[in-house]
Amino acid sequence: MSKVLVAVPSKILSKIICMELKKLGYETEVFSDGYSALKQIVHESPDLIIADKELPEINGIELCHILKTGSPKSALPFVLVSVDDSVFDFWNTAREANRVVLVKNDNIEVLVDTVKELLGNGYVEVQDFFTKDDTEQKETETSDKSEEETLASWVVTAMANSYFFFNMTQNVIQLYSAVKEIDFLVEQIFRMLYSACAFDAAALILDSHPAKVYITGTEFFDVSIGAEFWNICKVEYEQQSKKNHTITYEEKYFENILLAHPSREKFESYRSFTLKSGKDFIGTLHIASTQKKLFNYKIQSSIDFITPALSNILQEAIRCFELTQQESKLRAAFSKFVPAEVISDFLSSGENQELANQNEKRNVVVLLCDIRSFTSISEINKPENVxxxxxxxxxxxxxIVKKYGGTVDKFIGDAIMVLFGAPISYNDNAKRAVQAAIEMYSQLDAIPVNQLKFPEGVKLDIGIGIHSGDVIVGQIGSADKTNYTVIGDTVNLASRLEGLTKLYGAKIVISQAVRDELGDSMNVLLLDSVKVKGKKEAVFVYRVDEKPLPEDFTDAYEKGFKSYNEGAFTLAIPYFEAAVNILPDNKAARLMLERCEEFSVNKPDNWDGAIALTSK
Incomplete structure (x- = not known):
């Protein structure tokens, strides 16, 4: 007949419990405080213990703790009775291994069913956790001690084990700081486990793609022994992972984890532990030893205790590792077109920095750069040389574009389209674009052209147009193929401005919108007010130069343009004549002089200060 020890302070509740248990044929022994119950357990072990959380002197949780972590009777099934289940935080993690069950004290039916299940299925014997020699030694030690000495010994042992579990918990908590360095994290896990059980070999297999395998300790064994250990680990992992495809493995070995050489040449004990976070399979942990009796109750329960936390940490580490891999691929894909700092900003941007979401309206600066006379150059050169x-x-x-934080949107034949403001936007996008344009032009002489033939009178030259305005930016394309790009009239106007560089003999032409953002830090000259082809609204256009133009030239040109813009063409002529005299090769000054001379004779109808252009 199975004997149940009932330690409940309420006489009514204890009578009800005993009555129900006796109906099932169980013998009961009742105690109203935890200390008396513990003394009885020292003398005679029951088959099962029922204890109330609110026991006086030694409460139910303390009684459970002493028996499970300090005594040789840790395998006894233990039912903790409580008003609620919030008290079970610590034991909830390890209750399966420790045979501890929590039952609310207002549900006698569940309590009785729990007792039937625990006693009906049998419970884990002490010998399953301790070796025979260990058990006999503990029983001998108990019989040689007085009741007080035994109780004190159990309490001290429980306290020591609590300290052990506390240290394990502290070590696990410290592991969280290493989740972004998965290799270092696993090394620290191995060191922590070795300090707990002094294993001779260990393996950790993580469910990633490919599966990451970490092994330590096998360097001390024959190659065949190490291979056998790995094969056992692999078989167990594949059984747990339940993959329906071939698994590839990426192996890494750690040395210098073990502090002592194994005492034998072969493994005598082995355990594997499944790592799960909720329903997610994280991997498997494998530990082997040359000792036959390594996995006693303390070792087994301590590893069981920390595996849930380890699973969560490793799950986060795998996530961080995969994000790092994705980031590396992203950097590799875009590094040819986007500066490293832009990619870093894009990946780490918080709420204070704008990130380009798909199909959003955004203000950007568009730079178009085109090689002059490239069609003529291509016609007289071999395609491979071109x-x-x-x-x-x-x-x-x-x-150069990357240096100033720009992003190459696309190559269009020999032309380059560059964005400043997407995907990363800065406070000085316009200034960055103009600075990049100036340096692009200044570097032309450094570009080797000896493999090309040039038509007579032609040399390597470029024109650059820059405009700032709203565009739609994002992934644009079909369902099968998309590109990160921008769409909008801003792009068209930037292209028109690039075309105006030929008309006005300027290397860099910018719009009023760009000029407004530059301040006085650049060498800028207002060229004209134009209505480009396809546009009804006039746009003031400016030229930008690396070095300032002669002051008397800019003064004459600006006065001439003011008169011209107001329709006083005759008054403008002498100013443009002066400008041409100062810089005879200045194409813009000669163009404006010719236009004023014509308009002074044939004044345009409805003059609003802007010239309508009929070509791109």
Whole structure:
């Protein structure tokens, strides 16, 4: 007949419990405080213990703790009775291994069913956790001690084990700081486990793609022994992972974890532990030893205790590792077109920095750069030489773009379209674009062109147009293929401005919108007010130069343009004549002089200060 020890302070509740248990044929022994119950257990072990959380002297949780972590009777099934289940935080993690069950004290039916289940299925014997020699030694030690000495010994042992579990918990908590360095994290896990059980070999297999395998200790064994250990680990992992495809493994070995050479040449004990976070399978942990009796109750329960936390940490580590891999691929894919700092900003941007969401309206600066007379150059050169030159040319140009935080949107034949403000936007996008344009032009002489033939009178030259305005930015394309790009009239106007560089003989032409953002830090000259083809609204256009133009030239040109813009063409003529005299090769000054001379004779109808252009 199975004997149940009932330690409940309420006489009514204890009578009800005993009555129900006796109906099932169980013998009961009742105690009203935890200390008396513990003394009885020292003399005679029951088959099961029922204890109330609110016991006087030694409460139910303390009684459970002493028996489970300090005594040789830790395998006894233990039913903790409580008003609620909030008290079970600590034991909830390890209750399966410790045979501890929590039952609310107002549900006698569940309590009785729990007792039937625990006693009906049998419970884990002490010998399952301790070796025979260990058990006999503990029983001998108990019989040689007085009741008080035994109780004190159990309490001290429980306290020591509590300290052990506390240290384990502290060590696990410290592991969280290493989740972003998965290799270092696993090394620390191995060191923590070794300090707990002094294993001779260990393996950790993580459910990633490919599966990451970490092994330590096998360097001390024959190759065949190490291979056998790995094969056992692999079989167990594949059984737990339940994959329906071939698994590839990525192995890493740690040395210098073990502090002592194994005492034997073969493994005598082995355990595996499944790592799960909720329903997610994280991997498997495998521990082997040359000792036959390594996995006693303390070792087994301590590893069981920390595996849930380890699973959560490793799950986060795998996530961080996969994000790092994705980031590396992203950097590799975009590094040729986007500066490293832009990629870093994009990946780490918080709420204070704008990130380009799909199909959003955004203000950006668009730069269009085109090689002059490239069609004529291509016609007299071999295609392979043209391509080789373009690759070299684009490399120079893109490096400059990246230097100033721009993003290459696309290559259009020999033209380059660059964005400042997407995907990363800065406070000085316009200034960055103009600075990049100036340096792009200044670097032309450094680009090797010896593989190309040039038509007579032609040399390597470029024109750059820059405009700032709203665009739609995001992933644009079909369901099968998309590109991160921008769409909008801002792009069209930037292209028109690039075309105006030929008309006005300027290297860099910018719009009023860009000029407004530059301040007085650049060498800028107002060229004209134009209505580009396809646009009804007039746009003031400016030229930008690396070095300032002669002051008397800019003064004459600006006065001439003011008169011209107001329709006083005759008054403007002497100013433009003066400008041409100062810089005879200035194409814009000669163009404006010719236009004023014509308009002074044939004044345009409805003059609003802007010239309508009929070509791109």
């Amino acid at each position: 391509v080789n030159f373009l690759n070299t040319y684009f490399t120079y140009m893109v490096n």
